[in-house]
Amino acid sequence: MAHELNVLILNPFHGGSHAQWADALQQNWGGLKNRKISLLTLPGRHWKWRMHAASAEFARQCALTTTLPHAIICTDMMDVATFKGMLRKDWAGVPIVQYFHENQITFPWSPADKDAQTGRDRTYGMMNILSAMASDAIWFNSHFHRKKFLDAIPKFMHPMPDEKLVFSEHPFEKKSSVVPIGIAYPENVDAQRKCNDAPTILWNHRWEFDKAPEFLLNALRDFEAHGLSFSLILTGPQFSSTPPALDQIVSNFQANIIHQGYCENRKDYQQLLMRSDFVIHSPKQEYFGISILEALAHGVIPILGRGNAYDDWCQEKFLVDDAKTLRCRFQEFSREPTPHRNDARKIAKQFKWEEVIRLYDSALISLLKG
Numbered sequence: 001m002a003h004e005l006n007v008l009i010l011n012p013f014h015g016g017s018h019a020q021w022a023d024a025l026q027q028n029w030g031g032l033k034n035r036k037i038s039l040l041t042l043p044g045r046h047w048k049w050r051m052h053a054a055s056a057e058f059a060r061q062c063a064l065t066t067t068l069p070h071a072i073i074c075t076d077m078m079d080v081a082t083f084k085g086m087l088r089k090d091w092a093g094v095p096i097v098q099y100f101h102e103n104q105i106t107f108p109w110s111p112a113d114k115d116a117q118t119g120r121d122r123t124y125g126m127m128n129i130l131s132a133m134a135s136d137a138i139w140f141n142s143h144f145h146r147k148k149f150l151d152a153i154p155k156f157m158h159p160m161p162d163e164k165l166v167f168s169e170h171p172f173e174k175k176s177s178v179v180p181i182g183i184a185y186p187e188n189v190d191a192q193r194k195c196n197d198a199p200t201i202l203w204n205h206r207w208e209f210d211k212a213p214e215f216l217l218n219a220l221r222d223f224e225a226h227g228l229s230f231s232l233i234l235t236g237p238q239f240s241s242t243p244p245a246l247d248q249i250v251s252n253f254q255a256n257i258i259h260q261g262y263c264e265n266r267k268d269y270q271q272l273l274m275r276s277d278f279v280i281h282s283p284k285q286e287y288f289g290i291s292i293l294e295a296l297a298h299g300v301i302p303i304l305g306r307g308n309a310y311d312d313w314c315q316e317k318f319l320v321d322d323a324k325t326l327r328c329r330f331q332e333f334s335r336e337p338t339p340h341r342n343d344a345r346k347i348a349k350q351f352k353w354e355e356v357i358r359l360y361d362s363a364l365i366s367l368l369k370g
Helices: 016-030 047-063 080-086 114-118 122-134 143-157 165-169 214-225 244-252 266-274 290-297 323-335 338-349 353-369
Strands: 005-014 035-043 071-075 096-100 137-140 176-178 200-204 231-235 257-260 278-281 301-305
Touching: 005 016, 005 047, 005 353, 016 035, 016 071, 016 353, 035 047, 047 080, 047 122, 071 353, 080 096, 080 122, 096 122, 096 143, 122 143, 137 143, 137 353, 143 165, 143 176, 200 214, 200 266, 200 290, 214 244, 214 278, 214 323, 231 244, 231 266, 278 290, 278 323, 290 301, 290 338, 301 323, 301 338
Parallel strands: 005 035, 005 071, 071 096, 096 137, 137 176, 200 231, 200 278, 231 257, 278 301
Antiparallel strands: none
């Protein structure tokens, strides 16, 4: 398309990785010639309320806009069906793409959530399905996520009482594709650096139950039992409550911790990545893995549990199934880290925003051309 492409991004939950994605998308896509990327956001809190009400608020804001975009991109936190019904009539022809960072059918709910205990959590999975049906295209951040969502729809709909043909006939697969998230890729990284005498293990994820800190806790206990030295950098967003496994890591391995606390400053965070040797992780779910890829881009060596989005893009040597293999890889990679740091950076390089943004551009142009 030779003329300007005007895209409106709606981000109902502008926090964490969702905000990082939206801001980077606006910056990098807007940097291409003849591209205008606008962004409307709501604060990243009260996620259930956002899923119910963001559609009405964004419809109100769109009604105040005189220039129609060529397309709208929103996230999985948006009730697209309600949004389309509330838009001004002249917006009816604007195609809507829904971008799935995660989904509420397969996302592991906290056992402490009262809606999960009563079964009301099905509300949000149903909202995801109806939103996907109402969207003109659905984009997923990984092949793993796309398959997981598509496979889950029939199972989710099975216990419903009747009138299910419309769901089984809908072309979810045909209208879906994979468009990954990008990362800021640093060019000047010392990938030749040796491991610290006590190799430094990084935790740079949310301090929440779905990130399964038990995996790291068990690995540290195994290392200790076999006399392996290690140090710890514990960062990532923290909340009012902490998973017990992270509490145990902090209390049981206090002497090993060389940093603890969230980094508000990006440069300080990058310095922590440069001080790290390994990232050991196997969450209950991971649909993409921004924090892992950011670590890899800085030469941090991954040892990851199999069965998440990492399987899409990670080399086999970095994936493990059991504690013994994990320990052996940790010892092997520590002895001569340089080739493994280089391989980690090669993995991350394919997701640099400068490359990924063109996938968004071509995917949207294909949609608009029909």
